[in-house]
Amino acid sequence: MPCIYISTNLNLDGVDTDPIFSEVTTAISTIIGKPEKFVMVLLKSSVPISFEGNKEPAAYAEIISMGGINKEVKKNLIATIGTILQSKLSIPRTRFFLKVFDTTAFPTRSKL
Numbered sequence: 001m002p003c004i005y006i007s008t009n010l011n012l013d014g015v016d017t018d019p020i021f022s023e024v025t026t027a028i029s030t031i032i033g034k035p036e037k038f039v040m041v042l043l044k045s046s047v048p049i050s051f052e053g054n055k056e057p058a059a060y061a062e063i064i065s066m067g068g069i070n071k072e073v074k075k076n077l078i079a080t081i082g083t084i085l086q087s088k089l090s091i092p093r094t095r096f097f098l099k100v101f102d103t104t105a106f107p108t109r110s111k112l
Contacts, residue, residue: 002028002065003040004081010057010089012045020088027080032068051095058095059085069102 004024021041029036051058063077077100082093 001038001040002032002034002063002068003042004028004061004063005042005044006059006061006081006085007044007047007049008057008059008085008089008091009047009049009055010045010059010091012043012089015089017043020084023084023088024081027084028063028077031073031076031080032065034065034068051097056095057089057091059089059091060097060099062099062101064101064103067102067104069100074100 006024020043024041025036025039028034028039028041047060049055049058049060061081078096078098079093081098082096085091085096086093
């Protein structure tokens with residue numbers, strides 16, 4: 001189940017965020033190759049964020065997935081999510097950072 005947690009310093013009170021949830025869900029499902037019904041999107045606003053020494057509109061996100069992540073997928077996720085935030089919230093793509101985790105990339109510990 002892919003899960004993305006997006007934080008922004010913008011105040012989204014009164015903003016219709018439904019298109020953001022919809023577009024991000026579809027993008028993640030398509031890029032990672034997981035059904036939309038398994039994609040979770042969290043969006044938190046009014047988070048104090050300073051980037052490049054200022055508090056202009058910015059966003060930070062983390063995405064976790066059980067498989068489906070490789071170098072090309074990471075590149076597509078960063079570009080696509082950045083474009084969605086730029087078009088829907090006017091956050092420049094240069095002020096967006098995405099951290100990507102694939103839980104299958106970590107070795108498991110066996111029980112003794």
